[in-house]
Amino acid sequence: MSKRHWCYGVFICIAGGAAVLVLAIAIGVGVYIHQFCGTQTSNSRSALQIFQDEFKRLQEDFPEQSQNLWLRSGKMMTNHLNKSHPDEPATIILTAAQDAKHTLLCLASGLAQTYAFALNSSWLVIHGPSQAKYDDSTAKLNIDEKLSSGFESRHRAAVLNHLETLPPGSLLILYKYCDHENAAYKKVALVFTILLEDSSLEPDTPLPELEEKVRDFLWKQFIHSGTSRSHQEMDSDKLGGVWSRISHLVLPVFPVERIEAGNCPFDLE
Numbered sequence: 001m002s003k004r005h006w007c008y009g010v011f012i013c014i015a016g017g018a019a020v021l022v023l024a025i026a027i028g029v030g031v032y033i034h035q036f037c038g039t040q041t042s043n044s045r046s047a048l049q050i051f052q053d054e055f056k057r058l059q060e061d062f063p064e065q066s067q068n069l070w071l072r073s074g075k076m077m078t079n080h081l082n083k084s085h086p087d088e089p090a091t092i093i094l095t096a097a098q099d100a101k102h103t104l105l106c107l108a109s110g111l112a113q114t115y116a117f118a119l120n121s122s123w124l125v126i127h128g129p130s131q132a133k134y135d136d137s138t139a140k141l142n143i144d145e146k147l148s149s150g151f152e153s154r155h156r157a158a159v160l161n162h163l164e165t166l167p168p169g170s171l172l173i174l175y176k177y178c179d180h181e182n183a184a185y186k187k188v189a190l191v192f193t194i195l196l197e198d199s200s201l202e203p204d205t206p207l208p209e210l211e212e213k214v215r216d217f218l219w220k221q222f223i224h225s226g227t228s229r230s231h232q233e234m235d236s237d238k239l240g241g242v243w244s245r246i247s248h249l250v251l252p253v254f255p256v257e258r259i260e261a262g263n264c265p266f267d268l269e
């Protein structure tokens, strides 16, 4: 071999080696990108999948509910979880008559837990009656602190139990959390419960009628009750503003005997 040929040989070897190296790096990067992106999609798919599986299980814990309850709450939460950047929180009002008092909180907790579980997170409950002894602004501050510290940490869902028992003016904090565009936290679910004074609910009450019933009840509680509770903070216009932000979906809860007897499968604290 002449010196020149030898030089060509070495050159080809080096060039070939470099080409193989570049190819190997390209393949490695490709595999990495593929795996990384693949994991991303399978993660977001699984949050929905987790929700749908858990939601089926939830329905088994609460027999004898209306079809509307499961269809509509399921759809609202599925759509919400399916958006990477929802423009408002998922907001649901559950209502019941006195005969379903325990089932109401239990089911609200179940919904909150199911939503939170799909996002590998936790949920919290704020009990209206625990705030009833405070004045408007103190109760408002308490609710604000609980929700924001919850959502800033591991919580993605909250139950506000017995909305009807809150000091009227404290409801104004819901402007901050439930506004259609400016809600402080959007990838969260808020479940409100409202316990009506009726002893039981007609199973076939149409939803618009139920919504009107709940609305009238809140107005009676907060605007027309004529009790000594401070009302200077709340009037019909402001309550209308709160109502329009929280009343996307008003759904009935019916009693489950086992749960009314005190056996709720969810932790209520």
Ligand SMILES: *[C@@H]1O[C@H](CO)[C@@H](O)[C@H](O)[C@H]1NC(C)=O
Pocket (backbone or CB within 6 Å): 048, 078, 079, 082
């Ligand atoms: C989730 O969103 C995608 C695209 O926006 C849509 O094709 C799909 O049907 C949605 N899935 C569910 C379960 O709603």
Ligand SMILES: *[C@@H]1O[C@H](CO)[C@@H](O)[C@H](O)[C@H]1NC(C)=O
Pocket (backbone or CB within 6 Å): 120
């Ligand atoms: C779920 O959350 C916990 C605690 O925040 C974390 O350690 C864990 O990695 C998360 N799991 C998934 C699948 O994201």
